[in-house]
Amino acid sequence: MFAMARAATTTDAxxxxxxxxxxxxxxxxxxxxxxxxxxxxxxxxxxxQVSKHLRVLREVGAVxxxxxxxxxxxxxxxxxxxxxxxxxxxxxxxxxxxxxxxDGVLEDLERQERGAGGDDG
Amino acid sequence: MFAMARAATTTDAxxxxxxxxxxxxxxxxxxxxxxxxxxxxxxxxxxxQVSKHLRVLREVGAVxxxxxxxxxxxxxxxxxxxxxxxxxxxxxxxxxxxxxxxDGVLEDLERQERGAGGDDG
DNA sequence: ACATCATATTCCTATATGGGAATGCGTCAA
DNA sequence: TTGACGCATTCCCATATAGGAATATGATGT
Numbered sequence: 001m002f003a004m005a006r007a008a009t010t011t012d013a014x015x016x017x018x019x020x021x022x023x024x025x026x027x028x029x030x031x032x033x034x035x036x037x038x039x040x041x042x043x044x045x046x047x048x049q050v051s052k053h054l055r056v057l058r059e060v061g062a063v064x065x066x067x068x069x070x071x072x073x074x075x076x077x078x079x080x081x082x083x084x085x086x087x088x089x090x091x092x093x094x095x096x097x098x099x100x101x102x103d104g105v106l107e108d109l110e111r112q113e114r115g116a117g118g119d120d121g
Numbered sequence: 122m123f124a125m126a127r128a129a130t131t132t133d134a135x136x137x138x139x140x141x142x143x144x145x146x147x148x149x150x151x152x153x154x155x156x157x158x159x160x161x162x163x164x165x166x167x168x169x170q171v172s173k174h175l176r177v178l179r180e181v182g183a184v185x186x187x188x189x190x191x192x193x194x195x196x197x198x199x200x201x202x203x204x205x206x207x208x209x210x211x212x213x214x215x216x217x218x219x220x221x222x223x224d225g226v227l228e229d230l231e232r233q234e235r236g237a238g239g240d241d242g
Numbered sequence: 243a244c245a246t247c248a249t250a251t252t253c254c255t256a257t258a259t260g261g262g263a264a265t266g267c268g269t270c271a272a
Numbered sequence: 273t274t275g276a277c278g279c280a281t282t283c284c285c286a287t288a289t290a291g292g293a294a295t296a297t298g299a300t301g302t
Contacts, residue, residue, distance in 0.1 A: 048261085049260070052261090
């Protein structure tokens with residue numbers, strides 16, 4: 001009954017930013033509050049699609065809205081991206097040369113332990 | 122003719138890690154090289170699905186393989202995640218208190234400029 | 243050659259999008 | 273009130289998965 005082809009995009013920030021356009025929107029909003037029309041212009045996308053992307057970003061908390069007359073001003077809420085930052089940061093050492101060397105050593109050790117008699121406690 | 126419902130998952134790291142299971146795989150591999158069987162056990166997922174996820178991760182360069190007898194040892198290649206780290210890092214200031222304050226000021230300034238006579242250049 | 247283990251691939255299916263087009267709706271100007 | 277403007281929502285459709293099941297491929301042991 002349940003197939004769940006893919007986690008709903010609205011589920012978490014990871015999925016939300018998997019879409020290039022949405023990242024682009026956040027990039028623009030990093031420059032400050034913007035009405036939808038400006039985002040439409042900046043992205044060169046149709047207005048409805050932009051609104052739809054904004055909705056997804058809103059649902060994961062990456063953006064917030066404020067009504068101003070007939071316009072809606074969107075602004076970034078970067079904190080919603082923190083989980084992503086926290087997660088990838090855990091891998092930062094692997095591409096940082098200095099730590100990369102250390103990791104090499106650690107992995108060698110680990111390999112030896114798993115290979116030899118590494119079934120302690 | 123072209124609908125392109127969503128960028129192919131194999132396109133970039135962002136899409137690859139949008140899937141929780143794949144993040145989990147990378148987390149396990151962060152502990153060192155592992156044969157598929159161990160990943161299957163660690164994830165509690167069927168073997169074919171794990172192999173499929175590994176394929177995606179391979180295609181974006183997040184993991185590399187090494188044949189050892191009838192087993193295939195996968196290892197992490199964190200460098201493929203650097204683009205993600207670079208991108209989110211650009212937003213780090215927005216949730217870091219110290220910078221958050223500064224951003225507030227900058228945004229106020231920006232709002233004023235755009236509000237007043239900001240159509241120069 | 244044959245059985246078995248470890249993985250990868252293929253087929254099938256329900257579901258989740260993303261864009262395009264049309265439409266709904268609240269706000270502001272006359 | 274009427275009309276235009278700014279945005280959100282809905283309908284439609286092609287496409288991309290993710291998982292389940294079955295099968296193919298490769299290496300190892302006897």
